[in-house]
Amino acid sequence: MATAPTATSTKGSLREDLTCAICCDLFREPVMLACMHHFCKTCISRYWRGTQGPVTCPQCRKEFRCRQFQTNYLVSAMVEKVRVTTSDAYIQNLEKQLEETLENHRLRREDHMNNIHRDEDKMDTIKRAGADLQAHIRGEFRALHQILLDEETYMLDHIRREQEEELEKVLRHLESVKAAVRELEENMSVLQQASVATENRVLTEFPQLRPLMLVDVAPEFDVNAFSSKYMAPLQYITWRKMFKSLKPGPSPLTFDVDSAHPSISISRDKTMAVESEHAIPYTENNKRFLQCVNVLAEQGFQSGQHYWEVEVGSKPKWDLGVASKAVDRCSRIKLSPENGYWTLRLRNRNEYSAGTQPWTRLQLRSSPRRLGVFLDCEGRRVSFYDADDMSLLYSFTNGPRGKVYPFFSPCISGSSQKPQPFKLLHYPPVTLSG
Template sequence: MAAAPSAPPASSAKESLREDLTCAICCDLFREPVMLSCMHHFCKPCISRYWRGTQGRVSCPQCRKEFSCRQFQTNYLVAAMVEKVRATTADTYIQNLEKQLKETLENYHLKREYYKNSIVRDKDKMDTIKRFGADLQARVTSEFRALHQILDQEETCMLEQLKREQVDELEKVERHLEAVELAKREIEENIRIFQQASTTNENIILTELPQPRPCLQVDIAPEIDLTALGNKYMAPLQYITWRKMFKSLKPGPSPLTFDVDTAHPSIRVSRDKTMAFECDGMILHLDNGKRFLQCVNILAAQGFQSGRHYWEVEVGPKPKWDLGVASEAIDRRSRIKLSPENGYWTLRLRNTNEYSAGTQPWTRLQVSSFPKKIGVFLDCEERRVSFYNADDMSLLYSFANGPRVKVFPFFSPCISGNSQEPHPVKLLHYPPVTLSD
């Protein structure tokens, strides 16, 4: 098959156009172009001078065809083309076009640099997801190792879920990476087109910019919420599974007891030290330096500075309460806001259905169901304090920057201010243990 004829160079086409628009008499671009009946064009002043003094018939300067009368007609289309050529050959027009070409190239270079940086960031995010996913898998495996064959199926299911979520996160970034790489290739193609135009037109008059390829619009890079990904797998997995395999769980939840010496005078503690009640009157106690005097609070007798610990608290239908952990060094004689800055990592309930995390300011929580039992997970090595609905082990809130020092489980049954019999805050033991008086 014969090759298709190649298009003439842009410079040849421009020269041919200029030649077609040049008067054969004055050898310059047409001025007031007119067309003779033989279809040849001349400047109106030129043909008028050419015929001046001629008696009788006149002729075309090009083809010598004679005419009995001096007739010609103005060609407005040619006039418009002449004016366009005249305008595009002006120095200011060429300079402006060159400036536009330079600015367009600079803009594409900047976009290419942006996409290159975005690709690097996306790849870094993918590496972070992979490393974080690998760490989570190791943690999951470690948690389930203690349950061995009994929990093998549970472990497999959770690892598959983790891998799916990791793949989902990777796919988000991969899709963005592919879009950025495609956009980068299109930008580079446009750069090539404009660079070619710039190189080709160094010594040639440029009449218009080349047509670039349309560029894809790339969405904003997806954010990686590693905290959301990690919370589920950095949770007390054994205790989550414990609802199904309670008897095989080792070790079980911490069997806490209340420290009566820390109880505010408005708190009454049961004989077995597992229930704390609000009371109308004030119980007289000796001042031992450990007791809360301003706020209706109480601590557990057991403190923790290392390891991982989990306990559950029954709050029942109480309309208000606070619970969590408190630093050993907290001020127990003053009224202080419960916040990590003051040594408290807590969850609170007010007005029966308003749940908040004890941050500064308070973080309001959206809770789908109102838990009657709260699970508290303290991971001293990870410095994490997490709260769960103990009925379904759904996460309510997690403090990722937890305590560095020794802490004690913290409770406040609050003063409900109603005439009904107050419901206690109760420490739950699994299995029940015999406590000394």
């Protein structure tokens, strides 16, 4: 089977066609005789010098009565191109281009390979997170399985869809990176073949390469954000169906009167706290907040999972969350995890923020009138929910160590309207002493 001529053989044949049969070198001022053979002008003139009568072609021996030839500018141009493209300077420059381009492709391929490894690691993380969450959900629903089977199935399907969506994002990026690597490898093969051709001085132009694909930035995956929606008090979400079996059930909190700032009035049953226009007489103790309008719950937690709800109504400003037992109660300090507070805040009626440092502004679809707080002591997680639909508002994933107390600040509204209270919600209603 005949094979296609290589660049080397084609270049060699072209050089032979442009070689003078007299001096055996590339044509210089090539001229064409009537028989269509070409020679250097100087060579044919010297060959015919001293010849009497008709002259002949050095190749085919055809006789000519007159010594005539014509300059062939096309052949002359081809000779110059071959002469230039076989020069040492041209070959060196071409080799340099090939080397630089090949190195660029190597570096880009290495970068893409690193992206592939990162994507594969990310896919493993997503799969592990999905598996852990599925196990968590199954454990939460085990006690209520017979009644809540439909709800469990829905939640598992929902997380699987989200997991598949996250995997699909990474998979699409992975495939695009692999395609880019394949294109780079094809170009590298062409460049390597061209490098071989330069050794024989037969490469006349830079090889044609495939255009390189643009690879999008790898999609981000926040495992904490992915997990937070499901690391919730799932049994409480469906508490109306099986309230007594909830784990955790809602904690029946009461306000700690001894911790309340003098501007906070506590109801007799200790379930309502409201700002007061006048300072309330108080007894001195080391539990009371003296600089900030704060109050804690009587109940503290240092193990297990706990959930409680607070009615905030349409109050224009407030803070709530959890506070470490050892917080400074005599100074005015910023509410932040560094200072022992994990809180959610409202200002100006619709400006919600999480108590990070600096504050993390939240965009909520609506203004919740009841807030749910979920504390997981072992998991060091503090999460906030709109208690009406149990939508997650924010979750601290690096929560407190040691004992903490539910924390509340009704703030000083400074308005002429009657201040609205904080209300601790109990399900079902319980009889409280005091």
